[in-house]
Amino acid sequence: MPTRSARTIWTGGLQDGSGRTELVSSGLGTYDVSFPRRSVDTTEGFTSPEELIAAAHASCYAMALSGGLGRAGATSIALTVEADVSLGPDPAGGFRISGVVLRVRGRVEGLDQAGFLAAAEAAKAGCPVSKALTGTEITLDAALD
16 A cells, blocks of 8 residues: 655744645645644634644545445445544643544435444544544534435
8 A cells, every 4th residue: 555745844943933744745735834823713824733634534534434335335426524623632741632523414325314324433433544543532423415
């Protein structure tokens, strides 16, 4: 299996510094990162590790669910997946990823709501990003449109 790479170049201290994170493998972009922007509600054009993890989780989960629906004999017409990743204090000191909320809405043929929920839960457990986040509470809100 392939390895994907990203690179961040950081200058300055934690509070007064900033960085640029580049998606090296795909070449799709370079994004500004800043701790002060990471720890407040307004991002002002900066991304954060949490947002990048949310993007990774949403896309990975969509793939896992699509595959699971196919294995269940259903046809996935459209899946909309949103992931919210929260940063919070770590009781041991510093910060940690304190939780993830996955929301999925699907248009699916050949499966009722109960079957969709079962596939959604299985995808949550089987998604490689979910597995990487073991130890973090992942909440799932799944429904058919």
